Amino acid sequence: MKALSGIPTIIIAAMLVLAGCTADDDTSVQIAEINGQGVGLANFYQYLEQVNPQLEYAKLPASEQERLLNEYASQRLFAARAEKQKLDKEKATQARLAFFRQRVLAEAYRQSLIDSIEVSDFEIETYYEENKPLFEIPAKYLIEHLVYREPESAIYAQGQLRDGRPYEDLAAQKASDTTLVFVERNQFSEEILLPKLRGPVAGLEVGETSEMIYTSYGYHVIRLAEKEDAALQPLEEVEDEIAARLRQMKSGQQLESIVNDSRTRGEIKLHLDSLRAEGAL
Incomplete structure (x- = not known):
């Protein structure tokens, strides 16, 4: 396949192979080269997972598959050049990297809490009975x-x-x-x-x-x-949805409790007076 215009250092390859692959395939499969460095299939699928967890890459038209691979390769190329120019050492860049790292970690903690919450059949049935209008098909x-x-x-x-x-x-x-x-x-x-x-x-x-x-x-x-x-969706059709809602509700309560307990123990202290003194508020 010819190199894509505007990115002469990128060699795009194996697009047809990608259509039949999954994220569990051999990581030695290279789907691109950037400045002579091979890019493995697993890395590309990790990227797609962040872009859209619901994306079914193999079912996309060839033109859209190529666009996404080109986009990924471009991002890798530009990031490598930024590091070469030591842009990652700049204060503003480091602040943004720290911000996104903190946000990703916080979200990972929230998700781990949600995943750890157990919801009983009784809770699901009770929610269903008490909220039947939510499950009505008009x-x-x-x-x-x-x-x-x-x-x-x-x-x-x-x-x-x-x-x-x-x-x-x-x-x-x-x-x-x-x-x-x-x-x-x-x-x-x-x-x-x-x-x-x-x-x-x-x-x-x-x-x-x-x-x-x-x-x-x-x-x-x-x-x-x-x-x-009008009809009511059967419980068996919506029990997974209800379980997810209950986990979200419980996790919200637990997260609020964690923050309140942390304040009580002095792990979190807010100094609004200092902000006001600096004229920030």
């Missing part, structure tokens, strides 16, 4: 929707639909009927509909046509083609 409506500029046209369409005329016949008139400004046949949950349409749609039985409804978009006529009733 009703969905498949509507046949026509919007007209003039009320007379909407009333005519309403009558046609109620007499059993296929929606498709009326929708096809959009090309020639200048009063017909919008047509759609689509499925929606109630909250996605325009506020003025929610009540009328929810009140329809399958096959029924609404009264004419006016909004700033025009005069609406809607027929309900299908309806999926």
